[in-house]
Amino acid sequence: MPVLTRLIPSPIVVDIRPGALDDLATVLADQRISSSGRLAVAISGGSGAKLRERICPALPVADWFEVGGGTLDDAIKLADAMKGGRYDAVVGLGGGKIIDCAKFAAARVGLPLVAVATNLSHDGLCSPVATLDNDAGRGSYGVPNPIAVVIDLDIIREAPVRFVRSGIGDALSNISAVADWELAAREKGEAIDGLAAAMARQAGEAVLRHPGGVGDDGFLQVLAEGLVLTGISMSVAGDSRPASGACHEINHAFDLLFPRRAASHGEQCGLGAAFAMHLRGAHEESAYMAEVLHRHGLPVLPEEIGFTADEFVRVVEFAPQTRPGRFTILEHLDLSTEQIKDAYADYAQAIGS
Numbered sequence: 001m002p003v004l005t006r007l008i009p010s011p012i013v014v015d016i017r018p019g020a021l022d023d024l025a026t027v028l029a030d031q032r033i034s035s036s037g038r039l040a041v042a043i044s045g046g047s048g049a050k051l052r053e054r055i056c057p058a059l060p061v062a063d064w065f066e067v068g069g070g071t072l073d074d075a076i077k078l079a080d081a082m083k084g085g086r087y088d089a090v091v092g093l094g095g096g097k098i099i100d101c102a103k104f105a106a107a108r109v110g111l112p113l114v115a116v117a118t119n120l121s122h123d124g125l126c127s128p129v130a131t132l133d134n135d136a137g138r139g140s141y142g143v144p145n146p147i148a149v150v151i152d153l154d155i156i157r158e159a160p161v162r163f164v165r166s167g168i169g170d171a172l173s174n175i176s177a178v179a180d181w182e183l184a185a186r187e188k189g190e191a192i193d194g195l196a197a198a199m200a201r202q203a204g205e206a207v208l209r210h211p212g213g214v215g216d217d218g219f220l221q222v223l224a225e226g227l228v229l230t231g232i233s234m235s236v237a238g239d240s241r242p243a244s245g246a247c248h249e250i251n252h253a254f255d256l257l258f259p260r261r262a263a264s265h266g267e268q269c270g271l272g273a274a275f276a277m278h279l280r281g282a283h284e285e286s287a288y289m290a291e292v293l294h295r296h297g298l299p300v301l302p303e304e305i306g307f308t309a310d311e312f313v314r315v316v317e318f319a320p321q322t323r324p325g326r327f328t329i330l331e332h333l334d335l336s337t338e339q340i341k342d343a344y345a346d347y348a349q350a351i352g353s
Contacts, residue, residue, distance in 0.1 A: 008195075009235040011126065013148035016224045018217060021051070021116070021152035025058035028114065033147060034088035037061045040111075041091040042078055042102040048094035048118065051155070055093075063087075070097025072104075072134040072141075079105035087111055089147065095119045095163070096131075103143045104130040112147035118155050119163035120223055122170045122265050123243055125149065126231030138255070145235050151224045153217050161297070162264060164214045164223065168296050169270025171226045172289060173247035174204030176273035179280060180245030180328040188327050193242075199233035200242035208292055245328045247273035252322035253315040254307075263305040270298050271305070275316070278347040280329045290351040300351055309348075313340045 013027050028034050039062040043049055052064060065081055068074050078101055082090065090109075092102025093116040106113040107130075117125045124131060126149050130141045156164065178201045184190040203226035212219030233242040240248075250272030254262045262268065270293045277286035290300040299305045302312035317340055320330050335343065 008232070009128070009145050010232050011146050011149050011228075013150075014228055015149070016151040016153070016221060016228070018153045020150050021055070021155060024055060024116065024150055027148055027150060028059070028089070028091070030148075033112065033114065036088055038086060038088050039063070039091055040065060040082045040085055040087045040089075041093055042067050042098055042105065044094040044098045048098060051093060051118070062091075067094075067098050067101050070101060070131075070133055072132040072139065075101040075104035075130070075132055076108070078102070079108035082109055082111075089114055091116060092146075093118070095159075096121050096124050099125055100130040100132055103146070104132060104141055107143040113144070114148040114150065115146040116150045117224075119159040120151070120156055120167035120220070120227060121163040122167060123227045123230040123234075125151075126228040127240075128231070128235045129240060140240075145231065149228055151228075153220050153224070156220055156224070157215065161214050164220070165296055165298050166264040166266030167223055167227055168207060168214075169264075169266030169268075169273075169293065169298050170243075171207040171223060171230065172204050172293065173245075173266075173269040173273035174200040174226075174230055174243050175208065175285075175289070176247045176276045177241070177243050177245035178204075179277070179282070181241050183280070183329060183332060184327040187332060190327065193237045196233040196237035196242045199229050199236065203227070203229040203233070208289065214296060241326075244323075245326070246276040246279070246319065246330045249319035249322050249326070249328060249330060250275070250315060253319040256322065257315060257318060258307070258311070261306060263299070267299055267305060271300060271302065272319075274300055274351070275344070275347055276329050278350065279333060279343060283350055286347070287351055301348060309341075309344060313337060313344060316340050316344070 041062050041064050089112045090106040091114045092099040099115050115125050130143045178197045185192040206222050207226050210222050230243050247269045251268040254268045274290045
């Protein structure tokens with residue numbers, strides 16, 4: 001009998017709304033997660049620790065683990081601390097670094113993860129990847145998707161607005177990333193997963209077209225849903241292709257060339273996406289993306305995050321080296337230094353006019 005459908009790896013619970021944290025215990029009590037309440041809760045010393053007092057009474061038999069940072073060593077220490085605890089699941093409560101540490105640790109000890117995000121800085125909260133700092137810089141590690149995702153929009157609004165802005169840049173970069181994937185399919189015959197591409201693109205378009213702002217529940221709902229869908233799209237595709245193209249190559253190049261000066265992940269990805277759209281000849285789309293980024297307070301020129309035009313040219317020139325084997329508009333055009341300078345001058349003029 002032919003296979004008529006495919007199973008999509010995705011959370012069994014996605015709860016995104018104001019006040020969602022108040023019902024966390026109910027979500028966790030689901031028999032598919034932890035009917036016994038034996039949970040290992042990973043928190044940061046910041047937002048997670050502040051929320052512990054609020055949540056602790058509802059999780060009377062949970063054990064709490066404070067995570068020092070977002071390194072591979074931190075994740076391994078967390079996994080070692082949880083061994084032998086006879087837990088049903090791991091809860092990662094905090095920002096992206098804590099959730100990535102909890103993802104890795106949960107995978108290492110063979111437990112499902114519940115992601116409780118306290119900010120919306122990037123699409124990693126529901127992705128099958130844990131990004132952790134290591135001795136060689138920064139690495140990406142394959143992990144299972146979270147079994148549940150809880151995002152309380154009241155908590156999101158309390159976080160610094162820069163986290164929301166970073167998430168916006170990361171979500172919008174999907175549009176450029178999918179365009180790069182389609183380019184690789186045309187030029188190199190790379191297989192493209194239409195469902196994963198559709199999910200990632202529509203997540204980006206929903207954020208791009210929404211008229212609201214960073215303080216509106218309606219906009220935050222769409223942004224949170226978009227980031228969750230982007231993570232699931234990566235699971236569908238089996239890698240980061242739906243959400244990572246030239247935009248992320250440029251981001252990685254900023255991080256590697258200027259590690260002490262780099263801006264946030266989403267700021268660099270948004271800028272990279274707008275420039276990549278310009279490079280592919282989608283000038284109207286690039287200009288509109290830049291307009292939306294600016295409306296939300298994100299940079300569209302390297303000077304706005306402290307880099308000169310020459311430094312940005314160096315970043316773009318180096319970017320393809322950050323993801324060997326990935327084909328994007330940068331690899332397709334293979335621009336010389338002078339050509340990149342000219343292209344950037346055209347881009348800067350186009351979005352400024």
